[in-house]
Amino acid sequence: MKEKVFASSSILGRREILRxxxxxxxxLIGLSGGVRARGECVAxxxxxxxxxxxxxxxxxxxxxxxxSTGDLQPGIPLRLSINVSEIQGASxxxxxxxxxxxxxxxxxxxxxxxxxxGNPNNVGQRWLRGYQLTDGHxxxxxxxxxxGWYMGRTVHIHFRVRKFSGAAVTFNxxxxxxxxxxxxxxxxxxxxxxxxxxxxxxASNAQDNLYNSRLLLxxxxxxxxxxxxxxxxxxxxxxxxSERATPTDEDSLEHLHDFGxxxxxxxxx
Numbered sequence: 247m248k249e250k251v252f253a254s255s256s257i258l259g260r261r262e263i264l265r266x267x268x269x270x271x272x273x274l275i276g277l278s279g280g281v282r283a284r285g286e287c288v289a290x291x292x293x294x295x296x297x298x299x300x301x302x303x304x305x306x307x308x309x310x311x312x313x314s315t316g317d318l319q320p321g322i323p324l325r326l327s328i329n330v331s332e333i334q335g336a337s338x339x340x341x342x343x344x345x346x347x348x349x350x351x352x353x354x355x356x357x358x359x360x361x362x363x364g365n366p367n368n369v370g371q372r373w374l375r376g377y378q379l380t381d382g383h384x385x386x387x388x389x390x391x392x393x394g395w396y397m398g399r400t401v402h403i404h405f406r407v408r409k410f411s412g413a414a415v416t417f418n419x420x421x422x423x424x425x426x427x428x429x430x431x432x433x434x435x436x437x438x439x440x441x442x443x444x445x446x447x448x449a450s451n452a453q454d455n456l457y458n459s460r461l462l463l464x465x466x467x468x469x470x471x472x473x474x475x476x477x478x479x480x481x482x483x484x485x486x487x488s489e490r491a492t493p494t495d496e497d498s499l500e501h502l503h504d505f506g507x508x509x510x511x512x513x514x515x
Contacts, residue, residue: 394440
């Protein structure tokens with residue numbers, strides 16, 4: 247069965263990956279880490295953590311299930327790779343051993359372990375949340391499901407990069423990753439349970455108050471799953487990225503719990 251490739255600069259199919267060669271393929275799956283000159287490094291913009299951050303401290307790569315029941319969230323599998331590099335002095339290099347959390351809504355737009363703000367009461371459930379520690383190349387990999395949408399926001403995944411000294415947070419960076427509209431629209435129109443959730447609003451990234459094109463994922467849709475990767479560049483010299491989205495009245499709720507802390511407790515499998 248042939249893969250599905252969309253006509254978008256952020257979507258790469260098999261032929262394009264082969265054309266790019268090993269270096270290009272490595273970049274797609276999040277293995278582009280290497281020491282680079284400072285001029286080649288641009289700090290990733292920060293964005294709000296939103297009201298649905300919960301510091302679960304779940305160390306796992308497959309975040310689809312509720313660890314208490316093992317029940318999987320339905321949806322198209324998404325294999326996500328994130329590479330974390332750090333600006334230090336005159337260079338930018340992969341950073342090992344940092345905590346990378348991701349969290350996002352399910353196919354119908356709900357978050358786990360929260361209630362209210364448009365969510366059903368999912369307190370006590372912990373699906374679609376987890377963290378990984380970056381390896382020596384600055385990479386983490388997650389298996390999740392393609393996110394749905396909820397009213398007022400375009401399709402996105404929240405992520406956080408932290409460093410700890412014992413129980414103390416010494417570095418805390420928060421942002422979001424966005425999805426190509428062409429992929430989202432096609433999946434939502436033809437695939438259950440996404441197709442049960444209609445009247446998407448905003449209907450595109452451009453209509454979202456927080457969307458930043460620099461936070462767009464590299465993506466490739468296959469027959470039965472989606473690949474995505476992202477390069478996050480943090481700035482160790484200032485402790486956080488120097489850029490931050492400016493809140494508006496419409497997204498003030500998203501800024502309610504910005505910059506949470508937490509401690510590296512014993513992970514739950």
